[in-house]
Amino acid sequence: MRREFPIILVVVILIIFGAFALGIKRTKTIDWEESFNENSTKPYGLSVFYKELPYLFKEHEIRTVYHQPQSYLAANSEDGWGDHVAKGNYIKIGNSDYLTPLSVDELLNFVSNGNTLFISDYYFAEEIHDTLGIHIGFEHNPNKDSISKLSFTNKSLNFTEIDKNDGDYYFTDYDSIYTTVLGHVKTDKKRTNFIHTSFGKGSIYLHLEPKVFTNYNLLKDNRHQYVESLLSYLPDNDVYLDSYSKYQSGYDSDVEQESNLSWFLDQLAFRWAWYTALIFGILFMIFNAKRRQRIIKIVRPLQNTTVAFVKTISNLYFETKDYKNLIDKKITYFFEKIRTDYNLNTNELNDVFISKLAAKSGKKKKDVKTLINYIKLIQSKRAYFEGNLVTLNKHIENFYS
Structure with a gap:
């Protein structure tokens, strides 16, 4: 602190000297430009x-x-x-x-x-x-x-x-x-x-x-x-x-840009009150600069937004009532999982495919046949409704349960 004291003293002296310099009345040059501005107090303002x-x-x-x-x-x-x-x-x-x-x-x-x-x-x-x-x-x-x-x-x-x-x-x-x-x-x-x-x-x-x-x-x-x-x-x-x-x-652009502070600086009491507050404010910042611990930034872990993303996308499709798009995506995802989990070809949905899927998945052949037949039925439709999507989802959920 003793080493810093001379520096602080010099800064205070410079600030006070600057305040005195600003307080000196300067000779103002009169602007005779014809602005005809109703806010201008210059000679040719209005x-x-x-x-x-x-x-x-x-x-x-x-x-x-x-x-x-x-x-x-x-x-x-x-x-x-x-x-x-x-x-x-x-x-x-x-x-x-x-x-x-x-x-x-x-x-x-x-x-x-x-x-x-x-x-x-x-x-x-x-x-x-x-x-x-x-x-x-x-x-x-x-x-x-x-x-x-x-x-x-x-x-x-x-x-x-x-x-x-x-x-x-x-x-x-x-x-x-x-x-x-x-x-x-x-x-x-x-x-x-x-x-x-x-x-x-x-x-x-x-x-x-x-x-x-x-x-x-x-x-x-x-x-x-x-x-x-x-x-x-x-x-x-x-x-x-x-x-x-x-x-x-x-x-007369300076009239528009002139701040209300200029009026206060023209008043002696207000001017010195402002300078005093400014000096003490600077001193406060100097003395407290090294006394306070720096704020430790809180690093928050990355949030898993996968579920929220899925909900958002599903709501988007559902609110637009694009049932065909949702049904196609659900069927495509179901067949991809069949190919990945059971190594079965899903190009032909015949009795052989149904038997193999029932055997590998451990599901009843009757339930598997009902699911596949409904998929073939819904793929043949031209118009889709909310009930089709709900029924398809119910069959797929039963297969996974």
Whole structure:
């Protein structure tokens, strides 16, 4: 034990030093990736927006959609197999290019039945562009401060501005007859970035600046008022927030993989409680490693499973009612035993064979003749029943007894 003490002491010191090293606050690099993930707390995540949705649509259900609209809306339709009928507002923030043609068709069908589709993204699925006849352009932001100003056609609604914006996306072409311009973006020129179009019995709202929904912009100044004005165009109804793309495209994967332990490690008291428990746990294992006898493995003898195997096979045949197979096997086994035990040829089952078998086995000739005649009778049959098998087995058992 004295020889091991220095080693144990070094291990303890290293553990304590590592605990101090982990406790030092490290400078974190801010990730400005635009994930648009409703679980992400990064600047361009949507966790704040996701938490505020229930307050914006009070007394209405907020559902998060983790599947392609094609499958989700089809399942939750009037003829579907889902747990409810999907009605209300379908909201998609960023990453809308993942939508398949079938999903776009399902979304348009959802809208045509009197519902609402709201998408805020830089580009949309190609089928949406083709169906609505829209085209999108991009203008680089010439200002050094990279600030874009966003406003509404309705002057009573709140306008805003966003920074860290390299450029602006805007609608270059749309059907002016069926489309209503609701908002603009301005750098050097005022351009359309928010439109509404009717489709069937419902409405489609397309917006070209998804960053306004992110944590960074919602928590800065009064920019949240612009988002409230945007969503004020939507009917007061249930909300379906699309989240499928985040789980498929791999954005912000560290948010999904982050464990709940990280929160505890951020709290000083919990952190040291955890480290103390870890240190004592390691010490306990070190001191008890050589004090305990190794577990002696119990070697169990091999079991004779022949009887169980035979029962299983016989039950299998019997349950399937394959009487012919069982009868053939029983007769074959009986003749094999006759050939082995009494050295008799079983090809011809005549009186000579019966006499020899009776003499060698010590059985009455009458009983042997009854058995052989029944075997010949049953071999001539085409159909077999349970009674045939039982009778054959009874004759053979009488011969062996």
